[in-house]
Amino acid sequence: MGITDRKQRxxxxxxxxxxxxxxxxxxxxxxxxxxxxxxxxxxxxxxxxIYSHFxxxxxxxxxxxxKGFQLLAESLAGAKAGKEKPADQLRAMGRAYxxxxxxxxxxxxxxxxxxxxxxxxxxxxxALADFNQVIMDSxxxxxxxxxxxxxxxxxxxxxxxxxxxGLVSINMVSPSRVESSPGPGGHHLLPQKVLEDVMCSFIRGxxxxxxxxxD
Amino acid sequence: MGITDRKQRxxxxxxxxxxxxxxxxxxxxxxxxxxxxxxxxxxxxxxxxIYSHFxxxxxxxxxxxxKGFQLLAESLAGAKAGKEKPADQLRAMGRAYxxxxxxxxxxxxxxxxxxxxxxxxxxxxxALADFNQVIMDSxxxxxxxxxxxxxxxxxxxxxxxxxxxGLVSINMVSPSRVESSPGPGGHHLLPQKVLEDVMCSFIRGxxxxxxxxxD
DNA sequence: ATAGCTTTGCTAACAGTGTTACAAAATGTA
DNA sequence: TACATTTTGTAACACTGTTAGCAAAGCTAT
Numbered sequence: 001m002g003i004t005d006r007k008q009r010x011x012x013x014x015x016x017x018x019x020x021x022x023x024x025x026x027x028x029x030x031x032x033x034x035x036x037x038x039x040x041x042x043x044x045x046x047x048x049x050i051y052s053h054f055x056x057x058x059x060x061x062x063x064x065x066x067k068g069f070q071l072l073a074e075s076l077a078g079a080k081a082g083k084e085k086p087a088d089q090l091r092a093m094g095r096a097y098x099x100x101x102x103x104x105x106x107x108x109x110x111x112x113x114x115x116x117x118x119x120x121x122x123x124x125x126x127a128l129a130d131f132n133q134v135i136m137d138s139x140x141x142x143x144x145x146x147x148x149x150x151x152x153x154x155x156x157x158x159x160x161x162x163x164x165x166g167l168v169s170i171n172m173v174s175p176s177r178v179e180s181s182p183g184p185g186g187h188h189l190l191p192q193k194v195l196e197d198v199m200c201s202f203i204r205g206x207x208x209x210x211x212x213x214x215d
Numbered sequence: 216m217g218i219t220d221r222k223q224r225x226x227x228x229x230x231x232x233x234x235x236x237x238x239x240x241x242x243x244x245x246x247x248x249x250x251x252x253x254x255x256x257x258x259x260x261x262x263x264x265i266y267s268h269f270x271x272x273x274x275x276x277x278x279x280x281x282k283g284f285q286l287l288a289e290s291l292a293g294a295k296a297g298k299e300k301p302a303d304q305l306r307a308m309g310r311a312y313x314x315x316x317x318x319x320x321x322x323x324x325x326x327x328x329x330x331x332x333x334x335x336x337x338x339x340x341x342a343l344a345d346f347n348q349v350i351m352d353s354x355x356x357x358x359x360x361x362x363x364x365x366x367x368x369x370x371x372x373x374x375x376x377x378x379x380x381g382l383v384s385i386n387m388v389s390p391s392r393v394e395s396s397p398g399p400g401g402h403h404l405l406p407q408k409v410l411e412d413v414m415c416s417f418i419r420g421x422x423x424x425x426x427x428x429x430d
Numbered sequence: 431a432t433a434g435c436t437t438t439g440c441t442a443a444c445a446g447t448g449t450t451a452c453a454a455a456a457t458g459t460a
Numbered sequence: 461t462a463c464a465t466t467t468t469g470t471a472a473c474a475c476t477g478t479t480a481g482c483a484a485a486g487c488t489a490t
Contacts, residue, residue: 007466036448046469048450057448062339069342077349086356087418093350094379094414098407101383112380113329114387124277127284134292135308141301158385158406159413164309165327166381168316170373172329191373192313198374199309203302204423205416222437251477261440263479272477 015053017043022060031061031110061110068107075100112173135160142206150209163198167191230268232258237275246276246325276325283322290315327388350375357421365424378413382406 021042025034036057040047054060079096083089101108108114136157143149171191236257240249251272255262269275294311298304316323323329351372358364386406 035446037446047448048470049468051449052467066340066342069340069346073342073345073349076346080349080353086353087422089353089356090350090375090418091414093353094375094410097379098383098410101387105387108383109387112384114384125281125284127281127288130288131284131291134288134295135305138295138301138304138308141304155409155412158409159382159416160305160309162381162385162409162413163378164312164381165385166377166379167373168313168323169327169329169384170377170380172316172320172324193367194370194373194377195309195313197370198377199306201374201416201420203305204420207302208419250475252475262477263441264439266478267438 011053014043014045014049018050018053018060019063023064026064026110027106031064031106034061036060064107064110068104068111071104071107072097072100072111112169132157139206143210150212151206156206160202163202164195167195167198226268229258229260229264233265233268233275234278238279241279241325242321246279246321249276251275279322279325283319283326286319286322287312287315287326327384347372354421358425365427366421371421375417378417379410382410382413 018039021039022034025038025042036050037047040050054063075096076093079092080089083092136153139153139156139160140149233254236254237249240253240257251265252262255265269278290311291308294307295304298307351368354368354371354375355364
């Protein structure tokens with residue numbers, strides 16, 4: 001009975017065409033403006049057939065989400081493959097992560113739910129300047145008054161903010177995982193420990209650079 | 216002519232009640248499910264009066280966005296005030312940032328457009344395990360084979376990921392700012408430099424801890 | 431106080447969205 | 461050919477943001 005086989009194949013084809021049309025829309029207009037109805041229109045089927053392949057809209061997005069993480073993981077593995085020393089591996093993976101994010105913006109935004117707040121927050125949020133200022137001042141104060149810093153405070157400001165935001169947002173989108181997941185040692189990891197660890201590295205990095213300069 | 220005064224005041228009251236109702240909705244059900252129509256219903260006015268106070272839905276969200284950044288800036292300033300040494304100031308501000316984010320989840324999510332992808336990505340994204348693995352392996356390899364690391368690899372993994380994600384997402388939501396904004400030195404800052412800087416601190420931090428242990 | 435003007439607010443519509451109940455058409459089986 | 465099953469489309473429901481046009485209320489001036 002090749003009949004059910006063919007049916008299976010046709011169903012698979014429709015499924016693939018749904019994903020294809022959806023992806024095209026996401027790439028063109030961002031994942032925000034992706035709509036079931038528009039997909040139905042694109043594949044020239046009625047809306048309910050989509051619901052016979054995917055439970056709902058989120059299920060389609062989840063598909064891309066998973067593929068995104070898969071691609072990212074492969075990307076990191078590839079970058080790592082060339083390097084021998086672990087430190088070099090980490091550096092390569094960091095760059096690969098960055099490259100993946102920006103050469104696959106659609107994936108990355110979808111994976112982390114980015115892209116909702118309109119671009120260019122900076123210009124419309126005056127208070128960002130205060131935020132900026134209060135951190136930058138402390139950074140500049142890390143060097144003796146009057147002296148030129150051995151680092152770029154603006155760069156360090158961005159590093160600092162990025163670190164904090166990354167920590168917070170990762171702990172926010174998957175709280176259950178980070179909070180309750182036991183590490184390899186089997187203990188529960190308090191996210192605050194990560195915070196302290198990261199800040200510690202950051203500050204020590206600056207102090208070390210400054211100390212080295214005072215010769 | 217106190218008449219126009221009273222009108223002004225009443226208009227202000229309506230505006231305030233709009234924001235109040237909107238905020239209540241955001242706190243209760245997340246900023247995703249906030250709707251103009253529901254606000255109109257809550258304040259017992261018709262929909263168009265809202266449009267006479269705010270240009271559109273985003274304008275209302277922007278209001279909270281701005282207030283959020285203001286509160287955050289104040290929070291950091293407060294935390295900083297108690298400390299004398301710049302390094303302590305930075306540490307205090309980092310903790311304040313964290314605390315703000317989690318005691319004002321609604322604000323933080325709104326400020327950075329978080330909270331869209333449903334919680335608990337981890338359990339539904341199998342590829343996350345690969346991602347996890349490939350990074351963790353390099354971290355463990357940073358210590359000699361067989362030896363116990365002087366750090367918690369799981370903790371370092373999270374730090375590493377957080378750093379990267381923070382960098383990427385901040386550069387993604389406000390690209391114009393970071394890319395074209397000249398630092399205090401007046402030069403254009405390439406985001407990649409921040410990436411290299413942050414990774415450098417991170418890796419040096421681990422190497423230093425390991426070197427110190429080898430006595 | 432009444433006429434006219436201006437501001438204000440509401441109704442109702444438009445154009446979308448995700449989702450689903452139900453009927454019709456196509457397909458397979460006897 | 462007749463029946464059963466699967467597949468598909470129509471149309472509805474309950475929402476969303478946004479706006480045009482009209483009715484009501486408020487104020488001003490005669």
